[in-house]
Amino acid sequence: MNRNERAAELEKRRIFGIISHPDAGKTTLTEKLLLHGGAIHQAGTVKARKNAKFATSDWMEIEKQRGISVTSSVMQFDYAGKVISIMDTPGHNDFGEDTYRILTSVDSAVMVIDAAKGIETQTKKLFAVCRMRGIPIFTFMNKLDREAKDPLELLSELEDVLGMPATVVTWPIGSGLNFQGIYSLAENRVYLFREKKTVDLGDEGVFGPELEDLITQNNLRALREGIELLEGAGYPMDEEAVSSGELTPVFFGSALADFGVTQFLDRFLELSPCPGPRKTADGSEIDPLSDEFSGFVFKIQANMNPAHRDRLAFIRICSGEFEKGMTVELARTGKPIKLAQSTQLMASERTNVDSAMAGDVIGIYDTGNFQIGDTLYTGKERFEFELLPTFPPELFALVLPKDTMKAKQFQKGVQQLAQEGAIQVYHNEYNETVIGAVGQLQIEVFQYRLENEYNAPVRLSPMDMSVARWVKCEGSKDDIDRIKSVIDGRCALVFDRFERPLILFANQFTLTYFKERHGDVELLEATEV
Ligand code: G4P
Numbered sequence: 001m002n003r004n005e006r007a008a009e010l011e012k013r014r015i016f017g018i019i020s021h022p023d024a025g026k027t028t029l030t031e032k033l034l035l036h037g038g039a040i041h042q043a044g045t046v047k048a049r050k051n052a053k054f055a056t057s058d059w060m061e062i063e064k065q066r067g068i069s070v071t072s073s074v075m076q077f078d079y080a081g082k083v084i085s086i087m088d089t090p091g092h093n094d095f096g097e098d099t100y101r102i103l104t105s106v107d108s109a110v111m112v113i114d115a116a117k118g119i120e121t122q123t124k125k126l127f128a129v130c131r132m133r134g135i136p137i138f139t140f141m142n143k144l145d146r147e148a149k150d151p152l153e154l155l156s157e158l159e160d161v162l163g164m165p166a167t168v169v170t171w172p173i174g175s176g177l178n179f180q181g182i183y184s185l186a187e188n189r190v191y192l193f194r195e196k197k198t199v200d201l202g203d204e205g206v207f208g209p210e211l212e213d214l215i216t217q218n219n220l221r222a223l224r225e226g227i228e229l230l231e232g233a234g235y236p237m238d239e240e241a242v243s244s245g246e247l248t249p250v251f252f253g254s255a256l257a258d259f260g261v262t263q264f265l266d267r268f269l270e271l272s273p274c275p276g277p278r279k280t281a282d283g284s285e286i287d288p289l290s291d292e293f294s295g296f297v298f299k300i301q302a303n304m305n306p307a308h309r310d311r312l313a314f315i316r317i318c319s320g321e322f323e324k325g326m327t328v329e330l331a332r333t334g335k336p337i338k339l340a341q342s343t344q345l346m347a348s349e350r351t352n353v354d355s356a357m358a359g360d361v362i363g364i365y366d367t368g369n370f371q372i373g374d375t376l377y378t379g380k381e382r383f384e385f386e387l388l389p390t391f392p393p394e395l396f397a398l399v400l401p402k403d404t405m406k407a408k409q410f411q412k413g414v415q416q417l418a419q420e421g422a423i424q425v426y427h428n429e430y431n432e433t434v435i436g437a438v439g440q441l442q443i444e445v446f447q448y449r450l451e452n453e454y455n456a457p458v459r460l461s462p463m464d465m466s467v468a469r470w471v472k473c474e475g476s477k478d479d480i481d482r483i484k485s486v487i488d489g490r491c492a493l494v495f496d497r498f499e500r501p502l503i504l505f506a507n508q509f510t511l512t513y514f515k516e517r518h519g520d521v522e523l524l525e526a527t528e529v
Pocket of ligand 1: 020021022023024025026027028029142143144145146253254255256257
C-alpha cells in the first residue's frame with residue numbers, strides 16, 4: 001500500500017476498550033456491538049465465552065470453576081465502513097493489572113454504567129487510567145429498562161465523583177416499567193422503546209405537540225424539564241474537548257434490549273479518533289503512516305496449550321505494515337525476530353493473518369522472546385516506545401516453594417510470569433520472593449500456574465499491606481541502611497526488579513502516620529517511578 005492508501009485505511013480504524021464495574025453490562029453491550037457488526041450471528045456468544053465455554057487449555061480450569069474470564073482478548077469487527085477493535089478488559093473478580101494495561105493500548109474508552117447504581121468503585125479506578133492518558137471517554141448509561149436513577153443525578157455524579165463534565169447525546173424518557181424511549185438531541189428525534197419506531201420532532205423539539213399522545217404526561221413533563229435544564233446549564237457538544245478526554249458524551253439505553261446501542265455506535269464512530277502517533281521513550285513520536293513497521297507488546301496471554309507452554313503476544317501495530325514472516329528488531333535486545341505465526345482474534349474465532357497495518361492488533365505465537373512493553377520495529381533507527389506505566393498493587397504475599405528441591409523451577413516460573421506482566425515480583429531483604437497484584441485472582445492464577453506449568457507448588461503468606469510507595473534515593477548502602485532504620489512493624493521494605501526500594505504500608509492511615517514522622521523520606525507513587 002502506498003501512503004495515501006494507508007492513510008485511508010488508518011482513518012477507518014478504531015481501537016477502544018470498555019470499562020465498567022462488574023455486572024454493569026459490558027459483556028452484553030460488547031455482544032450487541034458485535035452483532036451489529038455481523039461479527040457474531042447469535043446473541044449469547046460472548047456471554048458463553050465469558051463463561052469459559054470455549055476455553056481450551058487446562059489452566060483455564062480456573063475460569064471454568066469460577067465462571068469468569070481470566071484471559072482477555074481483542075475482537076475485531078467491521079461496521080459502517082470502519083474496522084473496529086474492542087479490547088476486552090477483564091472486569092469481574094478477575095480484575096488485574098492486565099485490565100489497566102490494556103487501557104494503555106486503546107485510543108478511546110467506553111464507560112458502561114448501571115443507571116440504577118451510578119458510578120461504582122471499579123469504574124473509578126479504570127476511569128483514572130483513561131484520564132491519565134487523556135483519551136476520549138464515552139459514557140453509556142445502561143439498563144434503562146429497569147428502574148434507574150434520575151438522569152440529571154447521573155450526570156452530576158459524573159462531574160462530582162469523576163470530575164468529568166458530560167455532554168448529552170441521547171436522553172432517556174422514563175425508566176423501568178415506564179421506560180418509553182430516548183431523545184436524540186442532535187437529531188431532534190425520539191426513538192420509542194416498545195413501539196420500535198422513530199418520531200422526528202419539529203422546530204420546538206420536545207416542547208412541540210408530536211410527543212403528546214405518544215408518551216405519558218409524567219414522562220413528557222420530566223423530559224421537558226430535563227431538556228430545559230440541559231439547554232440552560234448543560235455542556236454543549238465540544239468535539240475538541242471530547243477528543244482530549246475532557247468532556248464525555250453521554251448516551252442512555254439498554255444493552256440487553258439492544259436499545260440506544262446503534263445511536264451510540266454511530267455517534268461514537270464519528271467522534272472517536274483513529275490511531276494517532278505514539279510517543280517514544282525519548283519523547284519523539286512515531287507517525288502511524290511511516291513506511292517502517294513498529295508496534296509494542298501490551299499483553300501476553302500464556303499457555304494457550306500447556307503442553308507447549310506457548311504464549312500469544314498481543315501487539316498493537318503503531319506504524320507501517322505487518323507481513324507474515326517478516327523480520328523485525330526487538331528493541332530491548334537488539335535481536336532480529338521473525339514474526340512467523342500470527343493470528344487475529346475475531347469475536348468467536350482466531351483467524352490467521354498474513355498482513356495487517358497500523359491500527360490493527362495481532363497476536364504472535366511466542367516461545368518466550370517477548371516481554372510486556374517490548375517494542376518491535378523495522379528500519380535503521382533503534383527506538384523504544386514510551387514505557388507502559390506501572391500500576392500500584394494493593395495485595396501482597398510472601399511466596400515460598402513448598403519443596404525446596406524445586407527452587408529452580410520456582411525461580412524460572414516466577415521470572416517468566418513477571419515477564420508476562422502476570423504479577424509484580426519483589427524481594428525482601430532476606431531475598432525471599434514477594435508478589436504484588438491489583439486483584440485476588442491474579443494471585444490465585446499465579447499460584448495455580450506455578451504448580452501446574454512449572455511443577456513448583458508454592459506456599460503463600462498474604463501480607464497485611466495494601467499500599468506501596470517507592471523511596472526516592474540513589475540506592476547506596478547508606479541509603480538502604482537509612483531506610484531500614486525507619487521500618488517498623490507497621491510497614492515492610494521490599495525491592496523491585498531494578499533493586500529500587502519500596503515500602504509497603506498496611507493502609508492509607510499508616511502511610512499518613514509514617515509521612516508525619518519521617519518527612520525526610522521521600523516517597524513516590526508507582527506512576528512517578
Ligand atoms: P458485565 O460484563 O459488565 O459484568 O455485565 P453483563 O453484560 O454480564 O451483565 C450483567 C447482568 O446484567 C446480566 O444479567 C445481563 O443480562 C444484565 N444486563 C445487561 N444489560 C442490561 C440491560 O440493559 N437491562 C437489563 N435489565 N439487564 C441488563 P444476569 O442475570 O447476570 O445474566 P443473564 O442470566 O441475564 O445472562
